[in-house]
Amino acid sequence: MHTSPRISALGWTPVKGCTWLSASSLDVTSHGIEQDRRWTPVTHGLRAVKATDVPELAGLRLTSEDLPAPDEHLVFPDARTVHYYDRPFEAMVHDDPAAQRISEWIGQPVWLAHTTGPTGFIWSSPISVLLLSELAEAGLPTDTDRYRANVILDDLSAPLPLTVGQRLELGDVVLEVERPLDRCRVIDHNPVDGQRDHHLLPRLRDGLLLGWGCRVLAPGTLVT
Structure with a gap:
């Protein structure tokens, strides 16, 4: 130790x-860490938008207060499989004001996915x-x-x-x-x-x- x-x-x-x-x-x-990286922007094809591809994301500040409740702004009524690289995560997908802010910031339409599993979007x-x-x-x-x-x-x-x-x-x-x-x-x-x-x-x-x-x-x- x-x-x-x-x-x-x-x-x-x-x-x-x-x-x-x-x-x-x-x-x-x-x-x-509780609540760390539980959300990720995703394309409409349900692939995570990675900071390695859009490093400008690092300058967009989003807090827990900016994010929707579990039952708000849902794109689908149930969880969907989202891919981060080749790793699948079960997640609820939202189209909310935070997703719209990210879309405007990076110049492409995205949704926000919230993982339903015990871990965040961690590689x-x-x-x-x-x-x-x-x-x-x-x-x-x-x-x-x-x-x-x-x-x-x-x-x-x-x-x-x-x-x-x-x-x-x-x-x-x-x-x-x-x-x-x-x-x-x-x-x-x-x-x-x-x-x-x-x-x-x-x-x-x-x-x-x-x-x-x-x-x-x-x-x-x-x-x-």
Whole structure:
């Protein structure tokens, strides 16, 4: 077991690909952050619109208050299969004002899908952890919103050498490192307006790696 450095920041996003939202606390279940990435924009062919294809999504702020209730603005009366890459998710599909905002933002018509399963629209591990020492070592910008991690740890005074299989004790929450995270061009985009303002991928570790994907061993509440 390794007790981590201080939690510098916490964050999540209700709509996958949209603006990262900071939080003073986050509830963690065995499946990850409660309500994190439970929604995704989808084409009318029910394929998820990915931030890798439309990185400008990172500048669109949507909160839980912007999203419809489960029975509002439904396109279909029952759940449909939505594909994120080649991974299927059962989801309810909505055509609501938030979907219309996204459509206007990215210039193509989309709906919003809300997964009915226990996890959000997640490709890798359920919780992402970023070390401030990683940013310092690579000479990366310190506006941590752009990296969209759930947990940001301040280990600048004593860099933490994370490895796969290592456990992190964060208060009553216990995580286990599953993998280093590979990154895409979304980190090149300003998290405020979604416009590209950097070319950061060449600065990352071999394999375009930055941050760590973790699974939950013990749920609880994370607090900054």
